[in-house]
Amino acid sequence: MGLHAAYGARDGEGRHVTAESGSRAGLVAQAGRFLVVGVLGAVVDLTVYTLALHLGLWVHAARALSFVCGTTTAYALNRRWAFRVEGGRRRALGFALLYGTTFFLILGVNAATLALLPDRSWTVTLAWAISQGVGTTWNFVMLRTVVFRP
Template sequence: MATHTERRGFLGQASRFVVVGVIGALIDSGVYALALHLDVWVHAARALSFVCGTTAAYALNRRWAFRVSGGARQATGYAVLYGVMFFVILGANAHALAVFPAAWWAVPLAWIVSQGFGTTCNFVMLRTVVFRDRRFVSAGPT
């Protein structure tokens, strides 16, 4: 069973992760909208926006949300995770675009779907693998 300290640690990380996620999403969606406005191909626009939002989120997650100092292990783990997530999110975006009808709302909704799916996966992987804080890891569920 999780202790009070473990629950507080998890809730603090989750809250900070949400704030970082909002900032990253604003950057991501802003770059996406700008790229689409400049007539960049929708999949290239999503790739570019993902890279920009991810770069900002890495710096904020590392220093503030998960409060870890530099380290090659974390940077490598983050790069591998986001390399995989790059394709997962682009795939989710492409799938949503293929499933949704050709309507004005399809492109922004596909971004929202892919962003939401990616954010959920990212938090789980960042917390359990990349920025793992052994102080908050217990034998039981948290």
């Protein structure tokens, strides 16, 4: 498969397009790839979070560090595989702005969840999972419609 077949071409305005950009099947395929990337990013995120907590880092600092590590992993894989787009300063800036927003969203959801849940052994992990789910949903919509749109 050639480069253009795998990664698409450019339209008349220089935007990157693929055969799956506008189709329902393309959306499903893209969402599937995003899910795989999300799982890998979440594994990195949760691993760093758990390790940081085990090492005694403050829970909010641990969540911030884990988010940065998971996000770095997700950006690289989403750009090249899930959304199949080339880089560039504009896309990188859009991604940084989106994930900056997501950073505060997940920290807020994590903190609110910790405040609302009873203090049990599973509370920290559940708060992480809820904040991860909210952040992932937000990211897919924004990546598809704003950052990596064709």
